[in-house]
Amino acid sequence: MDQFIQLTVDGLTLGSVYALIALGYTLVYGVLKLLNFAHGDVFMVGTFAGFGVLQALGGPASPKVPIWLVIILVTLAAMAVCAALGVVIERFAYRPLRDAPRIAPLISALGVSFFLANSMQLLFGATPRNYDLFQYHAGTLYLRGLHIGGVTVPLLRIITIVAAFVLMVILWFLVNKTRTGKAMRATSFDREAAAMMGIDIDRVIVFTFILGSALAGAAGVMFSLRVPTNVSIGFIAGLKGFIAAVIGGIGSIPGAMAGGLILGFLESYIQGYVHGAHIPDGTQWSDLYVFSVLIVLMLFRHQGLLGRPDIRKV
Amino acid sequence: MTPRNNLPPGKEDYSMKKAFVLALAVLATSVVAASAQGSQTASARSLASFNCSKTITLPFVTPLTGGAGFLGTEQMSWAKYAVKTLAPGLGLKVKLVGGDTPVEQGPAPAQTLAQKYIGTPSVLALLGPSTSGAAAASTKTYAAAKLAHISPSATRTTLTKTVGGTFDGSQAFFRDVPGDYIQGPSDANFMINSLHVKKVVIMDFQEPYSLGLAGAVDSTLKAKGVSTIRLSAPNTTTDYSAYVTKVPSDADIVFFPTQKPGDAQTFAQQLIEQGKKAKVFGGDGSNDSSQFKQPGSYVSNFAPDITGIAADAKLIAGWKKDNAGKAVGSFGPPSYGAVQIALTAISKACKAGHGSTTRLAVFHTFKKVSIKNWILGGSFKWSTKSNDPLNAKFYIFQIQSNGSYKLVG
Numbered sequence: 001m002d003q004f005i006q007l008t009v010d011g012l013t014l015g016s017v018y019a020l021i022a023l024g025y026t027l028v029y030g031v032l033k034l035l036n037f038a039h040g041d042v043f044m045v046g047t048f049a050g051f052g053v054l055q056a057l058g059g060p061a062s063p064k065v066p067i068w069l070v071i072i073l074v075t076l077a078a079m080a081v082c083a084a085l086g087v088v089i090e091r092f093a094y095r096p097l098r099d100a101p102r103i104a105p106l107i108s109a110l111g112v113s114f115f116l117a118n119s120m121q122l123l124f125g126a127t128p129r130n131y132d133l134f135q136y137h138a139g140t141l142y143l144r145g146l147h148i149g150g151v152t153v154p155l156l157r158i159i160t161i162v163a164a165f166v167l168m169v170i171l172w173f174l175v176n177k178t179r180t181g182k183a184m185r186a187t188s189f190d191r192e193a194a195a196m197m198g199i200d201i202d203r204v205i206v207f208t209f210i211l212g213s214a215l216a217g218a219a220g221v222m223f224s225l226r227v228p229t230n231v232s233i234g235f236i237a238g239l240k241g242f243i244a245a246v247i248g249g250i251g252s253i254p255g256a257m258a259g260g261l262i263l264g265f266l267e268s269y270i271q272g273y274v275h276g277a278h279i280p281d282g283t284q285w286s287d288l289y290v291f292s293v294l295i296v297l298m299l300f301r302h303q304g305l306l307g308r309p310d311i312r313k314v
Numbered sequence: 315m316t317p318r319n320n321l322p323p324g325k326e327d328y329s330m331k332k333a334f335v336l337a338l339a340v341l342a343t344s345v346v347a348a349s350a351q352g353s354q355t356a357s358a359r360s361l362a363s364f365n366c367s368k369t370i371t372l373p374f375v376t377p378l379t380g381g382a383g384f385l386g387t388e389q390m391s392w393a394k395y396a397v398k399t400l401a402p403g404l405g406l407k408v409k410l411v412g413g414d415t416p417v418e419q420g421p422a423p424a425q426t427l428a429q430k431y432i433g434t435p436s437v438l439a440l441l442g443p444s445t446s447g448a449a450a451a452s453t454k455t456y457a458a459a460k461l462a463h464i465s466p467s468a469t470r471t472t473l474t475k476t477v478g479g480t481f482d483g484s485q486a487f488f489r490d491v492p493g494d495y496i497q498g499p500s501d502a503n504f505m506i507n508s509l510h511v512k513k514v515v516i517m518d519f520q521e522p523y524s525l526g527l528a529g530a531v532d533s534t535l536k537a538k539g540v541s542t543i544r545l546s547a548p549n550t551t552t553d554y555s556a557y558v559t560k561v562p563s564d565a566d567i568v569f570f571p572t573q574k575p576g577d578a579q580t581f582a583q584q585l586i587e588q589g590k591k592a593k594v595f596g597g598d599g600s601n602d603s604s605q606f607k608q609p610g611s612y613v614s615n616f617a618p619d620i621t622g623i624a625a626d627a628k629l630i631a632g633w634k635k636d637n638a639g640k641a642v643g644s645f646g647p648p649s650y651g652a653v654q655i656a657l658t659a660i661s662k663a664c665k666a667g668h669g670s671t672t673r674l675a676v677f678h679t680f681k682k683v684s685i686k687n688w689i690l691g692g693s694f695k696w697s698t699k700s701n702d703p704l705n706a707k708f709y710i711f712q713i714q715s716n717g718s719y720k721l722v723g
Binding site: 004006007010013014118121125126127129130132134139142143151152154223226227228230231232233235236237267268271272281283284286287 | 378379382383384386387416418510520545546547548550552553555556557560574576577580581583586588589604605607608
């Protein structure tokens, strides 16, 4: 039972980060029908921005302000940097290609991805950066927490999970209960009709990039609180976020949340439980199992779990 | 519906098949011709005369980007310093160039770079590849061109020795650090004799370096009656929580031969997070005190801490002047040594050729090089049995509460 609880906590932590990344993909796809492959690298920039602010605040061992405030400030700073980066990317890499064939912005997105990864390496080098919060009060954030059965859910994991869910609730509120959110939904449904109804499409798209990129920044910090980052981390994180978005149904906000969590749980349980003499071990072949599940899912439900079928008027 | 090109139904398929077979035949002929031409060219290039007064290109094939980018960056800084300080004294003009082989991209970049460098006439010898996988993937290409290459960190045993019928190296592959056939048993014997282990978890990361080293440790431990458990994680893993869950609470050591020291630190912290008592024991790939610093953990490495070698004081001061604010790590000094060996071989070959030389001559001179004042202490000589250093050994360090590495074995 303890192993199940531990793996569930692992899956929830991992899944909540995947969900935040997936939301960025799904928001942009929903509005622009663009697979923003630079999103993973925006996430990477967020991890570095957070690291810079953490150091500016005195580092993990002797922070100048209380640790809870450090985490909030680091997260907000990373969100702000990534939001600004998202606006710049949209303005210079995607907007000029808005009426071009769909392959053009896709190639541009890949170009931005490589540009960001290489520029960051040029600026900051290849050395991994570790937030190393273990140094704070001799590992308090790792050793103290909630006791469930024989398992301790450390404070750092609780912070990651709670922060991710708070951000998801805020996003849900923004999209479903505000005027701008309504404009986003209208644009997503039919961009031309929305423009004819007086909605400023450019503004909606910029806002979408701000939201998606800010979430990537927050995900970057949530991820790096526990794991070191480097300039190439965006590729894998972005890929996992994209897969989560596809599982949930790309374009669907609840789908991205669900997809992220499903992917996190799948990885965790497969690594923990799948082993035996006659089957490939889950720790070694977790990607094989996870992607097999994804293929089967796609075969039976093309639009993902909560995505809308692509119905076209003929 | 009218068939395309006005061909009758069925004929269209036939003409497509004909075109396909023709294209395949042309492609196959081209490949055979290119291979023949390639081997002829490689052989001719090994004998092509090079005027030693011209600038020699010295490539260093190492991961400069990606998760192991820290390794290549450190190695390049020492290689650069070695070229700057040693080349003028040997009467050579040398241009050092970096060839990037990110570990995440597997062997492909190493193969591409090998083709590029054997096609460059000013390349007489080469540094690297730094990782075992990249070395195994490209060394036969270098051997065909008689281009000697020396790695300062590829420790996989089968690069210089045949084990169980497997040999991944070539006569052109040299290394100035000992292989895993020394590291694996050294680490395992230290665990048995000094740490008195009963149960050890051994991780690998599904790439040649960790598989070789994990296997060497595993076999030595098993042979001496220690219980071992193998876990295997993809090389792209960042969060090891699920793996830590599988570490038994009575395990003494987790052997963690990663090439990403930050991951060893993460694993050590996640062990503590889940209340596991096992200590992490890393190989040479995790030897970086700025990233792997969990007190109580162990690290083995092919090089000692050269800051403790009095004869190296001037050399270290010079390197620090060029690399302000950087600490002396363990990957850099063997790279300095590799440059020293390569340039000495080229210089000797140039002298023997009265001002000109060939790749073949440099290749044959490599094994004749010995260094009196070796950067890693003592002197350097080649083993007569393989292209490994003679009497080299591994050093074992324990991480102290202040993060420093203390020599314990």
